[in-house]
Amino acid sequence: MDGFIQIWAILLIAFDKFLLASASVGDSSYVHRRCVDNCVVRKCTRISDDEFRRIAPFYINWLYWTCPEDCEYRCMWRTVEAHKNDSNPVPQFHGKWPFVRVLGMQEPASVIFSILNFVPHLRIFKFRRIVPSSAPMFHVWHLYCLVCMNGWIWSTIFHLRDFPFTEKMDYFCGFSIVIYQFYALLVRVLGTDKFWKPLICGVPLLAFFVYHVNYLANRHRFDYGYNMKASISVGAVNSLGWIVWCLSKRKNHPYVRNCLISVLLVAISTTVFELGDFPPIWWIFDAHSLWHATTWPVTFLWYQFLIDDCLHLSKLEQTKLEVKPATEEKKKQ
Secondary structure (H helix, E strand, O other), X not given: OHHHHHHHHHHHHHHHHHHOOOOOHHHHOHHHHHHHHHHHHHHHOOOOHHHHHHHOOHHHHOXXXXXXXXXXXXXXXXXXXXXXXXXXXXXXXXXXXOOOOEOOEOOHHHHHHXXXXXXXXXXXXXXXXXXXXXXXXXXXXXXXXXXXXXXHHHHHHHHHOOOHHHHHHHHHHHHHHHHHHHHHHHHHHHOOOOOHHHHHHHHHHHHHHHHHHHHHHOOOOOOHHHHHHHHHHHHHHHHHHHHXXXXXXOOOOHHHHHHHHHHHHHHHHHHHHHOOOOOOEOOOEOXXXXXXXXXXXXXXXXXXXXXXXXXXXXXXXXHHHHHHHHHHHHHHO
């Protein structure tokens, strides 16, 4: 499920960054630039970094806010106030809406909701308790769980503080979820009865992922345009693939509806929240954070599908094992 969630997150964040990579209305305005310059001269040039960390609140230090960045934050609100006084819309700063810091967190609501998106993956313990380890796809979904957990951890870190490194890790780990979910679809279709089937699915996708990360990591400037195209391509194939598979199985396997509903719910929430972007409510809840708030419950539904599907595959495998000796016995007779 997280593959559908993450692909939209990557796509829409990349789209914003692609359009606003150089500067936004807020940070490029005269009011903001003059305020920051004055603040840095008045405050930051008079104390060392060590002195700033000593006098700053603990929540400023634990997330490595520097004196100039603190000036940027304080001047951001002066700029917002100036725009409101002139009856202008709320501006963005470096491609982001203005958010109030909570204990130093840059985007507090998205941090909380990223953690909530991590929580449903603890259902892997229920999965392990119910599904026998001999079931096809058992190990595939275990690795999927680890990939997703890693992705949501980096999403949380990125929303805590937006550094170039945390941004890249959020993109890369989010993209790994999409790639892996597409891999799981291919393996689900081809089967795991032969060792070469997972290999022919995994090797090309792993090679593409390594190329993708290497290309973006070694660029002087992050290529948001390429990242957006890659995300659209893989995301579209992944989503359509699962939808087609669900529709082909829904008559004989009613439990597949949980898969289909999950994909459709993510699509609906994306349309409602992400495509209708707006300034943060109370300077905390923007459309992106509210979108994350709606996606985490869907993952519980997705895990129910994984459990039901693995139990179905396990039953089929057991039936084959029971039929095989009977067939061999008939041949001997």
